[in-house]
Structure formats: C-alpha cells, structure tokens
Amino acid sequence: MISRFESFLDQNFPNWKFLSDDVLNQILDDFVGSIHLRIRHRRCTIYGVPQISRNPKHEYWWSNGHLVSIASYLKREWAVQSNHPSGPYVYIKKDENSLYPIDLVHHIEAETDEEIQERQQLEKKERWDALISVSKQITVLGRKHEYVKDLNFKNELSKKVEKLARRMIGITLNS
Incomplete structure (x- = not known):
C-alpha cells in the first residue's frame, strides 16, 4: 500500500525514486521552503530537553541522537501530520540560549508580541x-x-x- 507521503512525491516529483538523497533533499527544500520554517509556540520536551532538534549540518536533522536526512525526516513527519494536522512540531536552535518549535509547512516569520x-x-x-x-x-x-x-x-x-x-x-x- 502506498503511503500518503509517497503519493505526495509521486504527484509532485514523478521521478523522485531515481534521485539521490542530496538532490531530493534540495528539491524538497525548495518545494517546502527553507527548512527554517514558521516559528510555533508549542513545545515537545521531557524535562526541558528537546526530543528533536535541528543540527546545523547542511541537510540533516539531528533526531533522537541520530542524523536523519531531510527526506527521511519529512517522510516520517508527513505521516504524523496526516494524522495530526496541527503538528508536527520539531525544534530549531534560533540562538545560543533558546529553542523554538517549528512547523514543517510554513516559512519562518517574526513572532508577534x-x-x-x-x-x-x-x-x-x-x-x-x-x-x-x-x-x-x-x-x-x-x-x-x-x-x-x-x-x-x-x-x-x-x-x-x-x-x-x-x-x-x-x-x-x-x-
């Protein structure tokens, strides 16, 4: 059975199965917008420790102690978002002292007061x-x-x- 994420890829990028991870990551990055995305004000932590955080390495997420390619990350989170449209939430380190959750579907914007x-x-x-x-x-x-x-x-x-x-x-x- 084809996943919703694969359906999304088939519809938008018919040749995605023949692309390297690097190329697919770049296409997804361009399509979704920068992976630095809309700041949200929800958190998902255990005792203040983020469970998913952004790694500055160019096309990978640092997720639960493992580097995950954006394509793999999006595939997993797309399934979450299909079932929970108000999510998914992940973390991006915006400055040295704070962690903000972000949403995979919006461009980054300044927070209002x-x-x-x-x-x-x-x-x-x-x-x-x-x-x-x-x-x-x-x-x-x-x-x-x-x-x-x-x-x-x-x-x-x-x-x-x-x-x-x-x-x-x-x-x-x-x-």
Whole structure:
C-alpha cells in the first residue's frame, strides 16, 4: 500500500525514486521552503530537553541522537501530520540560549508580541510541570530510601536522587 507521503512525491516529483538523497533533499527544500520554517509556540520536551532538534549540518536533522536526512525526516513527519494536522512540531536552535518549535509547512516569520507572550506562558507552565514531576520522583525515591537495608542499593538510589536534583536545578536556572 502506498503511503500518503509517497503519493505526495509521486504527484509532485514523478521521478523522485531515481534521485539521490542530496538532490531530493534540495528539491524538497525548495518545494517546502527553507527548512527554517514558521516559528510555533508549542513545545515537545521531557524535562526541558528537546526530543528533536535541528543540527546545523547542511541537510540533516539531528533526531533522537541520530542524523536523519531531510527526506527521511519529512517522510516520517508527513505521516504524523496526516494524522495530526496541527503538528508536527520539531525544534530549531534560533540562538545560543533558546529553542523554538517549528512547523514543517510554513516559512519562518517574526513572532508577534502576542505569540511571544503566549509561548513564554506555555514555556513557564512546562517548566513548572517538569519541576513538579521531578519533585515527585525525588519524593518517591526518598520514601523508598527509608525502607532499603542494602547499602549498595542505597548508594545507587542516592545517585538517582542526585541526578534528579541536578536536573531540577538545571531547569530552574534555565527558566
């Protein structure tokens, strides 16, 4: 069964199967617009860490620890977008200190004051949610700590608590 993405390619670029990744990437880049796309104000992170981020290397995305060609990336995200038209959201590093989600279908534009305010409110809520989640995990580990007799396990547990605490501090400092 042909995927929606393949149907899209067949319709717009009938010879796409004969193109190299580099050429297809360039065509897709020209067709979709620059892969630096419309800034959106939604985030998809775990404890403030982006799950998908833009790598500055010329035609690859850095995705979950792996370099993915734009063609492969778009193929995967196209399926997501088919099922979730309001997405998909990915990250692009716009400057040294901030990460913004972007949408695959719009050109980049400047954020309005209203969009900046909305994004900042969502980011603040996300940071608080992350802090509360980490706090709960630390509390649970602390409770378990009282009942543990094995010293080695205690040491391992202490490392986990310390790691969570460091993460929590990092999130607070980056707020």
